């Protein structure tokens with residue numbers, strides 16, 4: 001990954017991290033919002049349920065009072081005791097006491113057919129009529145409604161002949177559940193349809209009533225609020241018969257949602273803090289990591305720049321060196337050829353034995369020097385990329401035999417057997433760089449003969465799937481396995497004592513491998529210490545053709 005790529009990756013990672021943190025915060029905020037919304041919804045629903053419950057309870061209480069009151073007003077006995085001369089004792093026991101003790105009513109009053117107040121009791125105790133005057137006045141509209149309804153009745157007894165109505169009334173700074181019922185005979189004992197006495201019984205919407213709401217419905221802190229007062233929580237409007245609000249029942253709402261949130265809030269707060277802390281830690285540690293990576297990248301970029309500069313300098317130096325070597329070798333080779341040529345000419349003349357011996361030493365030294373120069377020149381050319389492979393049509397085995405011949409003689413001089421074999425498939429015309437093949441094969445044969453003290457030097461050429469294969473095997477000292485890798489290094493000689501004995505520069509095998517690779521082939525070695533070595537190289541098998549082509553070395 002380059003420094004630019006790693007910076008792009010970091011930017012992407014940063015964005016992903018930011019997105020992750022935003023998503024986490026969004027999820028947390030969403031969770032809190034949902035919880036609050038849910039709590040409010042639950043509380044609203046509970047408040048509505050409470051309102052319905054309270055409203056129904058008020059209605060049910062009035063219904064109950066209707067049943068209570070009519071249980072004593074639709075009765076023959078009640079009719080006879082109240083329509084003739086009023087039996088007050090009877091009225092007290094059967095209306096006042098009865099409604100108060102058994103039904104919990106607060107006030108009971110009795111009006112006669114003319115609308116005059118005849119009896120009054122509070123909490124089951126008979127009261128002077130003057131005490132009930134205010135209450136009676138407040139009942140006037142109610143009584144007139146009863147009378148009006150009574151006017152439409154034709155039945156003379158029983159439920160059909162009875163008029164009972166219920167309503168809420170404000171009187172004496174209080175609100176009352178009130179039921180008014182005409183006294184009606186159960187049987188047909190009524191003689192005329194004149195207005196009947198009316199029993200009115202009332203229950204105050206007071207402490208008892210509120211306590212019942214609390215006890216029966218679980219309404220918290222119920223209270224009565226004036227019609228003109230504002231109520232913040234849930235409430236039920238108490239309305240008179242005309243629909244006007246005369247007061248309100250209010251209470252402290254049950255808030256199960258808010259209660260639940262209060263319960264879980266500390267744990268949730270801790271969780272939220274933990275998430276925020278984790279996000280912060282993550283951001284801080286990732287930012288630090290990014291900072292370190294950036295510093296590292298900057299360092300890497302610097303190192304890379306230094307290395308590139310060093311490589312460029314080394315390459316330039318190497319090219320300069322190769323160029324220098326090539327020039328120097330070339331310059332030395334020319335006079336050396338002159339020396340060798342003159343030595344050759346001198347050898348043709350008449351010389352004393354000592355002089356001839358000395359001339360031979362000059363010639364051998366010159367030849368060795370020339371070989372070294374050629375090796376150095378080749379290597380310099382290869383390194384400078386200037387060595388060209390020039391293919392031509394080469395006939396096998398003739399070409400190989402020509403290379404082998406000098407070494408056959410040298411082997412014979414050392415008492416070595418020299419074998420050469422070419423497979424029939426390899427016989428023919430091939431496009432090869434004859435000079436370079438000869439150079440490689442010659443080097444391998446030279447080494448084989450040079451390093452083998454006794455035994456055989458065997459050369460073989462054959463055709464394989466890879467191409468044309470050339471192998472030189474000997475029964476020489478062999479090469480230690482751990483040194484084989486060094487063989488192809490430049491100026492590499494395994495044993496300096498043999499070098500002193502046989503000469504050489506340690507460049508031969510390195511040049512061989514470079515040449516074989518330039519010819520698109522491969523050079524390998526197999527060797528066993530004390531048993532001998534085998535060098536094999538293969539080259540692409542391109543059948544010979546008349547035209548010649550040259551390719552610049554890569």
Ligand code: ADP
Nearest residue numbers: 447448451492493494495504505506507508509
């Ligand atoms: P040189 O010109 O010194 O022979 P080479 O590159 O041809 O250089 O060989 C490098 C070294 O590899 C030799 O000095 C020798 O130690 C070892 N070597 C090469 N060929 C053989 C062989 N056939 N048997 C044993 N050792 C060999």
